[in-house]
Amino acid sequence: MELSIRREDLTRGLYLVQGVVERRSTVPILANVLIESAEGGITLTATDMEVGLRVRTPADVKRKGSVTLNARKLYEISREVTADELLVKATAAGWVEVHAGRSKFKIVSLDPKDFPQLPLAMDPKGGVTMEVAAATLREMIDKTIFAVSTDETRFNLSGVLMEAGESGALRMVATDGHRLAKIDRRVPGPRPERGIIMPRKGLVEARKLLDEVDQGDVTVHVSPKDMRLATPTVSFFMRIVEGEFPDYRQVIPGSVRAKARFNRDDLLAALRRISLLASERSRGVKLHLEKGKLEASASNPDQGEASEDIEISYGGEALSVGFNARYLIDVLGVHAEGEVIELGLTDEVGPGTVSGASDPEYTYVVMPMRL
């Protein structure tokens, strides 16, 4: 194979595959990126067998063929050289030369035949295919992924559930057992018949691709084994987590005892300040509601205490509930600036809820902490 490619195009493609390549794999070829000539350019393919992607990028192919090169090294080369154009040329017996300006690199290529076949086709048979706005998917991922569990023994919580919501919306849910985030968004097209759990790593990579699309649509294909995603230039797949997502519906309270409204920015800023003196271990803060006022306070036997009150809209009885400040900061952080937030509280041990007043389709449930 022989081709010339703009450095900018190569760097972008290699950036996208970096997160996916297996750096310390026992299978050496998985550290490599597969470069193949294609219509109007080349494709770059990489996988760790759990997640994989193929980027199409323009290039001037002079001689067709395919090679596999160490993805990390090639990326570093592409970032270090200054020439605008790189020349990539397969020479005899498993060697590839890369020329960039006055630099010349000779790199070992592993046999492309050994590179695994990836499930990247947008196969219409089996599973469902949807067209979704990239912006919508981005929002849904951002508003759920932070609640994914990192406890490896809770494997069925190690990803975000995607399924059909009751009213036909597309739904994503994530929980770590202490809090739960659920978002419904209306998108056209069919829905997956069964919910799938998308692993965190796959979603992080998918999220990167979605950034590239900006306002356009992406194609999402869901099958019982994997989730695939296609943007105009990238095909992507992730294997889904095997396991049963717990019945989250039963833990979302139908009603709460007290409801208070306030500006998102006020509580977020107050919590960041107050939690500075929360106990290192629990990050516990106490929220005390009374007419027109919410007082957030924290104390730490080793260091001292802090409190701050903010104006809220609340007319009910006085009520105090403790929370892990992080769980509240996380969710307030993904709400839009200036949004009016509705906080629902039950009692010291019952679930609390956080939602945007204008967005009933995004629900967050958080369990209190006894302080």
Next chain:
Amino acid sequence: MVNSAPFTAVDKPVRNSGATSLEGLWRRMLERLAEGVSEDITADDASQIVARLRPLELTSTDLRLEAPNQLVLVCVTDHYLPRLREAVAAVVGSRHVALELPSRNQGELFVDLPRRRLDHRAAYSELNSKYTFANFVVGASNQFAHAASKAVASQPGDHYNPLFIYGGVGLGKTHLANAIGHQIQEKQPALKIGYLSSKTFIDNLIGSLRHDRMGEFKQRFRRVDVLILDDVQLLAGRERTQEEFFHTFNTLYELRRQMVLTSDKVPKDIPDLEERLRNRFEWGLIADIQPPDVETRVAILEKKADLERIPLDHDVALFIAGHIDSNVRALEGSLTRLGAYASLHRLPITVDLAREVLQAGTARGRAIGFSDVVAAVCDHFSVRPGDVHSKKRSKNIAMPRQLAMYLCRRLLGASFPQVGEAFARDHSTVIHAVTVTERRLKEDAALRATVERLERTLRGQ
């Protein structure tokens, strides 16, 4: 363009909110930790224990990490904290590393959420089918350990209990331990064999402690007929594990169940090993494996080449055996590398190719060849390499030539015919040259100093 931002300049705390930047940093710290592993921490340890921590928050002064339970917290604090601090410093700059437990006062959303049982990992490993007596190369260095292993394998529990095999890294301890297991399995299929590394034993113990399943753990390890425990030196400094193993040992010993232990040290040299355990390790037979001599090394290479279908000539085997003299694993590794290189480049395996590949693989200094020796000698005596290779017999050329032959024998481990070939001489000429040089060295102190200097230069010291 994406550049990694200088995180040391971060003034806002990095949290796991929305963006997963802290997760990303944490992954890099773990990678860093795994890269910098040393003898006392393996990459597995790092990934299995330290990776259980979850990053909570990174500020300009602190990195807060959450341990899933007390055991992980204590384990990390006792064993990994200094290394972890280094890894953290390498990624985000120096931070106070604070470990904390999830608060028990935190309410749970779900009443009874299933957790994956940790014993999905089998208690025992599979015996490695590659390691049998049939493909163990016996030489002077390991024949005692081999004979003892054979005896134990034919009558487990009767002869030597425990059989304690010790020797350096990559000399075949695990091979013998596996071979014992295979033979017992073959001859007495009814016996239950438990083979595992001490690492797995430790992991199992930790898993059982944390899930409160010690009863199950005890059962599992005390129900076997033969227990083969690899790398017992890893028990060093692990009090709780030693305690548990002590009881396992006693139970099995009383039931006359065979135990085979391997270690890279004799019991008395294993640091932080409880006296009563050390004692018990010495009850049976202690058999050592020494580094193989050159004949054994050649035999090992040829056997391995046969198994892996690598076409290997005797002179290439001799060459490799002459260069790698310590460790069987390194020896076999070189052969594998040579085989892979030759097949990738479709080249025949020759002494020259072996030299090239081995040189590329030597981390410290490159291997030296005939031409290096000749060049060094010529340089010292101010003669031309062409003269050394020529038929000239004047004393000022013959003496350096003989010395060069002598050095080739000594430093390259080359055989008389090999040296002869390199100098276009008969092997008897080389024998003569070496004898003459040895006699001169005895008599001539100045020459001895010269030779020492040349050897040092050539060995790159």
